Amino acid sequence: EDQVTQSPEALRLQEGESSSLNCSYTVSGLRGLFWYRQDPGKGPEFLFTLYSAGEEKEKERLKATLTKKESFLHITAPKPEDSATYLCAVCFGNEKLTFGTGTRLTIIP
Amino acid sequence: EAQVTQNPRYLITVTGKKLTVTCSQNMNHEYMSWYRQDPGLGLRQIYYSMNVEVTDKGDVPEGYKVSRKEKRNFPLILESPSPNQTSLYFCASSYSYGPNTEAFFGQGTRLTVV
Numbered sequence: 001e002d003q004v005t006q007s008p009e010a011l012r013l014q015e016g017e018s019s020s021l022n023c024s025y026t027v028s029g030l031r032g033l034f035w036y037r038q039d040p041g042k043g044p045e046f047l048f049t050l051y052s053a054g055e056e057k058e059k060e061r062l063k064a065t066l067t068k069k070e071s072f073l074h075i076t077a078p079k080p081e082d083s084a085t086y087l088c089a090v091c092f093g094n095e096k097l098t099f100g101t102g103t104r105l106t107i108i109p
Numbered sequence: 110e111a112q113v114t115q116n117p118r119y120l121i122t123v124t125g126k127k128l129t130v131t132c133s134q135n136m137n138h139e140y141m142s143w144y145r146q147d148p149g150l151g152l153r154q155i156y157y158s159m160n161v162e163v164t165d166k167g168d169v170p171e172g173y174k175v176s177r178k179e180k181r182n183f184p185l186i187l188e189s190p191s192p193n194q195t196s197l198y199f200c201a202s203s204y205s206y207g208p209n210t211e212a213f214f215g216q217g218t219r220l221t222v223v
Contacts, residue, residue, distance in 0.1 A: 004151075031207060032207075032209070034211075034212075041216075041217070042216055042217065043113070043199050043201075043214030043215050043216055043217050044152070044199070044212075044214045045214070046211045046212065046213070049209075049211065087151070087152070089152075091207060096154065096157075096167070096206075097154070097212070099144075099151040099152040099153075100151055101149060101150065101151040102151065
């Protein structure tokens with residue numbers, strides 16, 4: 001069964017303290033990997049799509065990378081406004097999205 | 110403004126009382142879907158629609174119905190809600206489906222069935 005696992009479940013960082021979130025998956029024909037941001041009381045908001053190992057994408061303080069078995073969301077010098085839950089979703093051969101359970105990130109001023 | 114609109118945002122109902130959650134998008138998207146989000150389980154797809162009059166089951170369709178009579182609307186129907194359907198529901202739309210697609214999500218509907 002195709003699975004998506006995110007770690008850690010929760011992460012607290014001081015403002016400016018860089019770190020990485022992980023999304024690992026068991027593959028049955030990876031077609032694409034998505035990162036979304038979800039703020040409390042809101043729907044997920046699209047951040048990135050990655051398609052092949054070695055690919056990287058950046059947006060402000062966020063950089064997403066992809067290997068054959070996992071993806072990392074690197075957060076450089078985070079600010080309090082980066083606090084949110086970050087969701088990973090994978091599109092497998094059946095072209096449906098399978099979501100992980102998310103990492104709840106808190107940035108402390 | 111491009112958006113997906115769900116109503117209501119919050120709903121408390123009793124077991125067995127039929128309800129409908131509406132979803133509308135203004136982006137002329139072909140693909141729409143419904144998810145439920147539960148702690149520790151992530152987002153799970155309930156139903157999806159690839160176009161008008163075309164719907165199919167997702168991963169957790171039991172106890173739900175949908176219809177797609179117009180491209181912009183995709184209501185979720187609970188004919189006889191039960192407490193295990195208490196959850197946070199999201200409607201999403203995209204121009205297509207699969208790996209090249211960015212999904213736009215609504216604000217969510219928090220449903221409590223007592």
